[in-house]
Amino acid sequence: MSRVRVLVGTRKGAFILTADGKRQKWKVDGPHFGGWEIYHMKGSPVNPNRIYASQSSGWFGQIVHRSDDGGLTWETVGNEFVYDGVPGTHQWYDGTAHPWEFSRVWHFEPSLTDADIVYAGVEDAALFRSADAGLTWQELSGLRGHGTGPNWQPGAGGMCLHTILLDPSNPDRIFVAISAAGAFRTDDGGKTWLPINQGLKSEYIPDPNAEVGHCVHRLALHPSRPNVLFMQKHWDVMRSDNAGESWYEVSGNLPSDFGFVVDVHAHEPETVYVLPIKSDSEHYPPEGKLRVYRSRTGGNEWEALTKGLPQSNCYVNVLRDAMAVDSLDSCGVYFGTTGGQVYVSADAGDNWMPIVENLPSVLSVEVQTLP
Amino acid sequence: MIRVTIPHHLRTLAGTGAEVSLAVAEPVTIQAVLDELEREYPVLRGTIRDHVTKERRPFLRFFACMEDLSHEPPDTPLPYSVTAGAEPFMIIGAIAGG
Numbered sequence: 001m002s003r004v005r006v007l008v009g010t011r012k013g014a015f016i017l018t019a020d021g022k023r024q025k026w027k028v029d030g031p032h033f034g035g036w037e038i039y040h041m042k043g044s045p046v047n048p049n050r051i052y053a054s055q056s057s058g059w060f061g062q063i064v065h066r067s068d069d070g071g072l073t074w075e076t077v078g079n080e081f082v083y084d085g086v087p088g089t090h091q092w093y094d095g096t097a098h099p100w101e102f103s104r105v106w107h108f109e110p111s112l113t114d115a116d117i118v119y120a121g122v123e124d125a126a127l128f129r130s131a132d133a134g135l136t137w138q139e140l141s142g143l144r145g146h147g148t149g150p151n152w153q154p155g156a157g158g159m160c161l162h163t164i165l166l167d168p169s170n171p172d173r174i175f176v177a178i179s180a181a182g183a184f185r186t187d188d189g190g191k192t193w194l195p196i197n198q199g200l201k202s203e204y205i206p207d208p209n210a211e212v213g214h215c216v217h218r219l220a221l222h223p224s225r226p227n228v229l230f231m232q233k234h235w236d237v238m239r240s241d242n243a244g245e246s247w248y249e250v251s252g253n254l255p256s257d258f259g260f261v262v263d264v265h266a267h268e269p270e271t272v273y274v275l276p277i278k279s280d281s282e283h284y285p286p287e288g289k290l291r292v293y294r295s296r297t298g299g300n301e302w303e304a305l306t307k308g309l310p311q312s313n314c315y316v317n318v319l320r321d322a323m324a325v326d327s328l329d330s331c332g333v334y335f336g337t338t339g340g341q342v343y344v345s346a347d348a349g350d351n352w353m354p355i356v357e358n359l360p361s362v363l364s365v366e367v368q369t370l371p
Numbered sequence: 372m373i374r375v376t377i378p379h380h381l382r383t384l385a386g387t388g389a390e391v392s393l394a395v396a397e398p399v400t401i402q403a404v405l406d407e408l409e410r411e412y413p414v415l416r417g418t419i420r421d422h423v424t425k426e427r428r429p430f431l432r433f434f435a436c437m438e439d440l441s442h443e444p445p446d447t448p449l450p451y452s453v454t455a456g457a458e459p460f461m462i463i464g465a466i467a468g469g
Contacts, residue, residue, distance in 0.1 A: 035380060059430040059464045060380055060418040076384070076414045080422045 009038035012360035023346040044110040054105035077134035084141035091153035109164035121161035140190035148212040155179035180215035196244030222269035232262040250299025261323035266331040270298040284315040308352030321364035336362030378464035385412040402445035430465040
């Protein structure tokens with residue numbers, strides 16, 4: 001029977017949750033790297049026992065760990081992320097020029113075809129690539145250097161490159177997203193990049209339709225249809241049917257079009273999940289009800305999924321990298337909260353249960369479907 | 372031997388106790404001690420000072436002989452009590468955070 005391994009990054013360490021395909025009985029392993037912030041962990045699709053973990057601290061900076069045995073043991077690999085050339089400046093919160101400074105890795109994205117290749121999205125926003133399983137890192141500096149970099153500015157969480165989507169049908173095409181700059185695409189393996197933000201409208205920037213400056217929170221795609229992208233923006237849930245060339249809003253009947261996560265069902269490319277959050281300043285679920293919303297029509301028409309989720313007095317947040325889906329026949333959906341709960345639905349969102357309820361604040365959730 | 376105390380999280384990372392002993396060639400400066408510490412424990416590279424600029428990370432301090440040496444130039448010679456092994460060179464993490 002297939003099984004699943006859920007990789008949970010928290011403010012105070014990493015946890016690995018495992019279960020068989022029924023996803024009812026769980027084993028909790030951790031904390032790994034206790035006391036350190038684990039922004040993200042992700043396994044290689046080529047070699048699932050190879051897992052990368054981003055460990056960071058305001059005191060001691062960035063550490064990168066790699067496991068080659070599914071998280072049983074870890075070794076430190078390279079933590080030297082040096083911007084290519086003269087880094088230049090981006091905008092600071094007050095609009096002044098601020099030099100690019102590395103602070104942490106927000107997201108790892110292992111290659112779909114080579115277990116030694118992995119991408120890292122970092123703060124201050126840039127994309128790095130390793131071809132030796134994380135020992136050394138080189139910046140794909142065409143992203144910062146394509147021209148709009150000096151106009152990027154940090155969101156509340158920092159100026160982070162948080163989303164990396166690899167196109168399974170085209171090894172030269174990568175999508176990334178940056179808060180607060182927007183979405184970008186390369187079609188030549190990372191040498192050159194295009195802003196892909198046409199159709200986004202953000203009232204919190206001087207020109208709401210600007211080429212860059214949009215606070216994109218998350219992108220998602222289905223592997224069978226990589227030209228269709230879904231986006232949770234600071235406000236608005238958006239969709240593109242042409243690989244980001246243009247976007248249109250699909251927020252529809254959501255109770256709030258603000259949120260952080262968006263994900264796509266493993267077997268139904270038109271089934272999309274978001275988790276609405278009240279904004280601008282509260283950042284907790286509307287009405288204190290923790291509800292995942294599912295659209296089976298690729299957006300616009302959304303249904304609340306509530307069975308097993310708290311429907312009163314719930315004031316947690318769900319951060320941008322904290323939702324994932326498995327690829328079992330009955331698609332599993334997972335998310336983690338800032339209150340330390342990790343929830344699973346083994347039936348595509350109809351019913352939910354907590355796997356764990358008292359972890360440190362959850363930063364990221366990834367899931368691996370294993371034979 | 373030069374005695375160096377390191378904070379809890381770096382001990383865990385490097386697999387050491389609270390204090391390590393290092394053989395450091397003369398002149399024994401702040402930079403020379405950190406260079407030897409990182410040579411002996413490569414996993415600590417980047418955690419105490421920046422990879423490229425070699426600047427001390429902001430939330431760390433260097434103490435020795437009841438003095439704060441954090442803002443001294445890297446080539447500052449350490450006190451005799453440290454070079455003689457009587458007192459440790461202390462790397463301290465700021466007492467802050469949740």
